[in-house]
Amino acid sequence: MGSDPTGRYRVNVDAIDDNRQTSLPATFNFRDVGGCLGHGDRPVRRGRLFRSDSLHRLTEQDRDAFVAIGIRTVIDLRRPTEVQRDGRVPAYQGLTYHNIHxxxxxxxxxxxxxxxSLARYLADRYADLAQTGTAGLGEAVGLIADSANAPVVVHCVAGKDRTGIVCALTLAVLGVDDAQITADYALSSEGSARYSAWLVAINPDGVDVPAPFLASPAEAMQLFLDELREGHGSVEAYLRHAGVTDEQLAALRDHLLAEPGGA
Structure with a gap:
């Protein structure tokens, strides 16, 4: 990240809930999105929405850990060609799978x-995706809004860009402060470091991963959210444009926000 004399884009570690990390050994960036405060000081419920890097590495040995988390629905945001190349989450009993690109x-x-500026580069890529991938983003948020699908896990390859956008839009609708949204996004840098170390370990001859594929500077997500609001008036207005109905937005808040003091 470039210089930031105002401190606006620094990650506020106090905004990050240490209890979000969930043990799923086959992944590098799996965590609970719950724990932040939303509208009316209502906390985002834990155990309802998770985010992750690709789940194709899960094996039968991971079944018990995955089942214990209780996931009912997987939203895979990867390109169909990425799914064909790497495979998908195992077809565990009772699991519903959606590939939305x-x-x-x-x-x-x-x-x-x-x-x-890496943050500027990423924010521009996110803006491009929000413009060309509007229908897919709307479909993903619509699935999250349906309580019958919960618990849901959203993932892509690294779990930071496409997944980061979907989670940021969802948290914004729930009324979560931008500082917490960008802090959650920035946590993916830790997952990317673990993923990078794994790539090096399985590729003794070395692997060259471009910086944008591993970095999650908070400034990038803040720029994206600021400019999305400038262009559409609000995140809710963008999602309506993407096909999400007012009823779905209300349902999203109803089932993902607990009562004040709840969890």
């Missing part, structure tokens, strides 16, 4: 210039 250009076509 928010249309977007391959980042390889718009490489990040070394020395340029």
């Amino acid at each position: 928010p249309e977007h250009d391959d980042w390889a076509g718009v490489p990040h210039d070394e020395g340029a």
Whole structure:
């Protein structure tokens, strides 16, 4: 991240709930999205919405840990070609699987210039995705809004970009403060570090992963949210544009927000 004399984009560690991390050994970036305060000081319920990197590495040995978490629905945001290449989450009994690809250009076509702002680069990629992948983002949030689907886990490859956008939009609708939304997004840097170490371990000859694929600077998500609101008036207005109904927005708040003092 570039210089930030105002401190606006620094991650507030006090905004991060230490209890969010969930043990799922086959993943690098799996965590509970609950714990933040939303509208009316109502906390986002734990155990309802999770985010993760790709779940294709889960095996039968991971079944007990996954089942213990209680996931009913998997929303896989990867491209169909990524699913074909790597595979999908195992078809555990009672698990519903959705592959929803928010249309977007391959980042390889718009490489990040070394020395340029990484946060600006990522925010621009997120803005592009929000424009071309509107229907997919709306479909994903609509599935999260249906309490019958919970608990839900949303994932992509690294669990930070496409997943980060869906979770940020969801938390914003719930009234979570931007400082907490961006802090949750920035946590993916830790997951990316674990993922990078794993890649090095399984590729003795080395692996070159571009910086944008591993970094999650809080400033990037803040820029994205600020500019989305400038363009649409509010996150809710953007989601309505994406096909999410007022009834779904209300349902999202009803089942993901606990009463004050609850969890």
